[in-house]
Amino acid sequence: MSKSNKYDESSVTVLKGLAPVKERPGMYTRTDSPTHIIQEVIDNAADEALGGYAQNIDITLNQDGSVTVSDNGRGIPTGLHPSEHVPVVELVFTQLHAGGKFNKKSGNGAYAFSGGLHGVGVSVTNALSKRLEVTVKREGQIHHIAFAGGEVIQPLSVIGKCAVKDSGTEIRVWPDEHYFDSPNYNLTELERVLRAKAVLLPGVSVTLNKYQAADGQLQSQKWYYPNGLKSYLLDLLNDANTATPIFASENYLTEQNDSDFNVGEGAAFALTWLEEGHVPSESYVNLIPTPLGGTHEAGLKQAVFQAVSNFINHHNLLPRGVKLQSDDVFSRIAFVLSARLLDPQFQGQTKDKLTNRDALKLVAGMSIDPLELWLNQNIDIGKKIAELAIRQAQIRMRSTKKIEKKKGSGVAVLPGKLTDCESEDIRENELFLVEGDSAGGSAKLARDKNTQAILPLRGKVLNSFEVHRDQLFGNAEIHDISVAIGVDPHEKTDNPDLSGLRYGKIAILSDADVDGAHIQVLLLTLFYKHFPKLIETGHIYVAQPPLYRVDVNAQGKSKPARKFYAQDDQELENILQRLNLEKVKESAYSISRFKGLGEMNPDQLKDTTMSPDTRRLLQVQIPDNDSDETKNIFIKLMGKGEAASRRAWMEEEGDKVEADI
CATH class of the missing domain: 3.30.565.10 (Histidine kinase-like ATPase, C-terminal domain)
Structure with a gap:
């Protein structure tokens, strides 16, 4: 440098x-x-x-x-x-x-x-x-x-x-x-x-x-590691039984080309496959540890899956009836990844997770060629990796068949408006509860039909905070949600049967505006009050669609047109600051505000909100030491007899709200 x-x-x-x-x-x-x-x-x-x-x-x-x-x-x-x-x-x-x-x-x-x-x-x-x-x-x-x-x-x-x-x-x-x-x-x-x-x-x-x-x-x-990532991964493995030798590669852009990326950006990694036991992995961005991973890890995962899939197809190694997924290839990989980005964006100041969507493209693009070259230069190693991946796929498919057999006796008729997924393995299945039919239509086109299901909700769900469990199914939307997820309403003190659960992730997907936030709160109230075990076991999530899109015109031949998405005003400000530093004129870009999910075309919704590699999906959790405080907040916000305390709270705290009118 x-x-x-x-x-x-x-x-x-x-x-x-x-x-x-x-x-x-x-x-x-x-x-x-x-x-x-x-x-x-x-x-x-x-x-x-x-x-x-x-x-x-x-x-x-x-x-x-x-x-x-x-x-x-x-x-x-x-x-x-x-x-x-x-x-x-x-x-x-x-x-x-x-x-x-x-x-x-x-x-x-x-x-x-x-x-x-x-x-x-x-x-x-x-x-x-x-x-x-x-x-x-x-x-x-x-x-x-x-x-x-x-x-x-x-x-x-x-x-x-x-x-x-x-x-x-x-x-x-x-x-x-x-x-x-x-x-x-x-x-x-x-x-x-x-x-x-x-x-x-x-x-x-x-x-x-x-x-x-x-x-x-x-x-x-x-x-002091003069040999870098390879020697570090050896330390992490601690004499574990590896199925393949360690492969290490370092790829950074050395000159400006027609891509969106700059000189010096790229990734270095070392990886190997393990037969059994704990699989260590670590990732970093500009030397910052990212224990929750992020888009750079998704890029490496995509590159490895593509390289191994191409190798398997080229050598015709895939048995009939077996469909390979990225987790089949990546689940037994121990790796250390170090990405280098000019403008890294993290989830929170603690920088535990990288969120730049273009990091996926950068790491995948820089990593796939050296991986493919290595596999094709080492045919025996490639075949060993293919064997491990195919074995993982077969184990997954066998477990899915067991689940299918278990669920075959179910008598509940699924809601007609539910667009279900093909897989029945709850470890990978996801249900998106989507606000409105128009957004539901976009989500159906944006989903991965193998693992993602869509349930559009008409209007706002009932405030169920003070509704008795026996009266819940009088509301059609709540009835459909319960039947779709395969779990009955229950109390926190109950020991509910979760064996019928049909989705590992249940994601609330609403507009990034005030109405969307209201629907989100109503659904969170439903799960908090009547499906608390699903929150406790980590099945409830909130999707985070963007509020703005910034379209940047092409800057000559070296810089093609670009799109940036911002979840809120602060992220929009950061994007505009970045464009200002790049000396992009205000006339060379335009800012669009999404009025709702229905305005997004399927590709935009997939890229920003639904694809596991590039979306932001927040898990709903209630820390043990905050359970009483959480309960008091729900009572204040959703209780029918709490209008006076709500008003007092709004008068006291109202000046801290960032209004979106």
Whole structure:
């Protein structure tokens, strides 16, 4: 990667206090322990190494509960910001949206590839810390600044001199235990993150120093992987019995072409197939761990399925009557995936899941050719992989037949408006409860008829919060929902029979507007009150269709026309900011607002809301410690005698609502 990117006072963009973080820390970080706010500091050091500017990252768990993170990168700029007239190092730690990771395409940004575009990382760390000290070596001088609770208590000053070539940043953090469930760091998670950084940054040394509680001796752990992903996957496998050798590949765009992607974007991965046992897998985006996966994993899955399917078809290996699915190929794969994206978009500030839809296309496109080449150069290995995939398909088909036989004696007549799926394996079946017949029509055309069923609902479902179970079936919509899913209404204290359940996922799919939100609440009320076991066992989901579409005209031969989807105003703002940074004129793009699902054509609905690879589907969960609070909220919102408390609540909280009229 080029090291010509300038990193000085003008590299940092300010978007404007830390009070929101202290008010609701859970919106910005995980609050189970201070581990994640320390990871934000580690991520910054890793971004310096990713850019090629740092070779050492050292983390020390001090005896007083503080943590020190240091790197030998360029050092955070210490001069005044050109427009804010405040030292840049102070801005980075005191403004929510300040960082060197925004201007990625204009050439003025400090980082091309980094963990995210939120710009809230280390400022959140500072807000949730009793004290934070920064020492910067830069341009022959050693600078120091200290904060308490996010406020400057020792202004930036020069405390010494150093060699001009000696540069870097040292940050010491004292987390405020007031904001966390436990003051202790999750050492296992921290070690896993640090090891992963070393793997994904071949040639970079990562060291963890910690004091032993017994004797106070300093113990050091060092990770250094010159061979990268392949050696890391071997470590993860821990002598597991692999069916194939490890295949590793690294593919990044080296020059601009006609695609939507930029130089440096791409993916590296290492994978192998296992016969049995636990199958380890890890994925990363710009060095950020993504434990919940996302679209980059979906891209690798698609590439592997396509490559193996092509190999099986080419060699005519598929037995008659066997239909291969992607999970048959991918379920026994152990892998480590590292994607590199210019503008990664994550689900939430904790960055557990990647949501860029174009990441699927990028990773799949970059990975399929090397996989196919490897399979065709190693015919015996390819046939072994084909045998494993076919065996998985046969096991799946046998279990489906068992389910079919069990359900054959059922007497319930399915609703006439239900468009059912072909498969009867509830591990893969999905039912979408869709608002309105027009949206239902689009959803029927957008679905995968093998695994996805559609039940359109006419009008708004009855508020069932105070309806007795025996009276429920007087409402046709509730009757149809119950018959379609194959489970009878029940109480939380019952032990209901779920053996008739026909779908593993039941997804509420409504418009992304006020009416859609109302229908969503009515259906959630129905499941909360009368089908609580389905929520408890993780079968209820909420689909998230987009509210806006941005159509960008072609920008000459090198940039074809593009489409972006935004779920809300904030995502729309991020897309427009990205186009502005690309210097796309306002006249070169148009913004459409979907009035409802029925306005989407089937391809758009499939790509944004229904395809498992690119959709956003949120699982409905009620944490054990929040069950009483959840019940009180439902009573307040849905109870018939609660009009006065609803009004009082709206008067008190109404100013916080983002109205969509």
